[in-house]
Amino acid sequence: MVGGKLAYWAFAGAVLVNLVLLFNPGSPGDPAPFVPHRDKIVHFLSFAAIAWTGRRVGIGPLVLGAVLAAHAVESESIQHFVLAHRSGDPWDVVADLLGTTGALVLAGRLPRGVAHRDAAVARS
Template sequence: MDGGARRWWTAAAVVSLLAHLGALYWPVVTVAGPVSGTDKVVHVLLFAVPTYLVGRLVARPGWVVLGFAVHSIISELSQHLFLTGRSGDPWDVVADVAGVALAALALVVGSHPRR
């Protein structure tokens, strides 16, 4: 990866991490209208995007994947225990881990040279 591409990936990773942390740890989240399954889609994206972007930047992306998988549990426990306007949801952890798994798959597929 050349310098320009690396800077782009780094900037994208930083922005996605800030969105990730903001969405997970903002004290109160108010959603107008029916939430239905969109909440779970957001959780998948909140974990898939930064896992993939950070994973592209490091030599050992497996550690990134593991870190985000562990963080999925920590974030929901933190919401439940420490953020009074939030609640932890085990199904959010499932969606978070699904996002991490999708990113891991994309990292593995993207790391193999094309024939």
């Protein structure tokens, strides 16, 4: 279980990795064609990591879910309209939302107080 300052570092790391993955101006290509839907899996896991670690630092599920849903839509819009060699994909948004929802549901199934205890430890 993540707790204390480590939880904040994990959250910051998840956000940073997500931003690099989404906004890298180069085309990622598909170096592993034998892994079907690799891009969707990466989207799912990246947003799930932010949602999970965000709950560990005490961010409320409604706020976190809303911010990540907006981020899913805006990131694909930026990829499509702003970044050369990238294109927006509505199915990536679906993968993002599924990853977010899955992590929030799992985090919500923790015994009451676990996420709050981690957040309290982190604030001390």
